[in-house]
Every structure is written in structure tokens, then in C-alpha cells.
Amino acid sequence: MATMIEENGPSTREQSEVSSSSSSSSSSQARQKLEGLLNKNMKIRMTDGRTLVGLFLCTDRDCNVILGSAQEFLKSTDTFSQGEPRVLGLAMIPGHHVVSIEVEADTLEDTQGFGATH
Structure with a gap:
């Protein structure tokens, strides 16, 4: 069966088949890659200056992140003061608040594909 090429290129059905296979x-x-990061220690900086450190447990399609055994570090106003971390336990960080x-x-070290040196 011949492929029908329209004047402006392949039909939208053909485009969606190609894009769905490449996107899958x-x-x-x-x-x-995300599965390789499960249960790894992460440091997440947020838009309000706070930093959360904990074990990466999961994420969703909105880029929300769940950390286990999380600790919160407040943004220091004085460069010499190191505040005590606040223990949060399980924490959900909304994706739109994640800076890095x-x-x-x-x-x-035991994860491959992330530029770790062995």
C-alpha cells in the first residue's frame, strides 16, 4: 500500500505515528535515568531560597518531587551563620518551585549513565 504524501508533507496521522515512536x-x-536515581541523595534548591536534602522517592508528570528523610536548610542571611537543619521526613516539592x-x-558511583567516574 502506497503512502499518501500531501502537498505540505506527510499526513498528520503519519506525523503522529513517527513522533509517538520517537517520543516513546x-x-x-x-x-x-529516573529509575536509576531512586533512593539516591538529592539536594533541591527552591525559588524561595530554601534547600531540601533527602532521598529521591518519586516524581510525576508535573515535575513534583517526593523526598524521604528530608531536611530543610533555610537561606542564610549572614554568610557566617550556618543554621541547624529542620527535619521534615517525607516532603513534596512542587515542580514550579524547583530551581536546581x-x-x-x-x-x-554505582549508577551508570550519569557521568560518574568509576
Whole structure:
């Protein structure tokens, strides 16, 4: 059966089939990378200046992050003062408040594909 090419390129059905196959492979790669980060220590900086440190437990399609055994560090107003962390336990960080996420290097040693040196 011949493929029907319209004047402006392939039909929208053909485009959606191609994009869905490429997006499914990229989403499965992303899923594998996220699964490799499960139970790793993460440091998440938030828009209000707070920093949360804890174990990465899960995320969702809105980029919300759940940390276990989380501790909160407030933004220091004085560069010399180091405040005590506040223990939160289980914490949910809304995705729109996440500024940056760091994974501790020592927890990546057994994780492949994240630039860790062996």
C-alpha cells in the first residue's frame, strides 16, 4: 500500500505515528535515568531560597518531587551563620518551585549513565 504524501508533507496521522515512536523511546530513556536515581541523595534548591536534602522517592508528570528523610536548610542571611537543619521526613516539592537539583556524587558511583567516574 502506497503512502499518501500531501502537498505540505506527510499526513498528520503519519506525523503522529513517527513522533509517538520517537517520543516513546526518549520517554523510556528518561524513565530509565529516573529509575536509576531512586533512593539516591538529592539536594533541591527552591525559588524561595530554601534547600531540601533527602532521598529521591518519586516524581510525576508535573515535575513534583517526593523526598524521604528530608531536611530543610533555610537561606542564610549572614554568610557566617550556618543554621541547624529542620527535619521534615517525607516532603513534596512542587515542580514550579524547583530551581536546581543536585545528586550527591558518592551515591552516583554505582549508577551508570550519569557521568560518574568509576
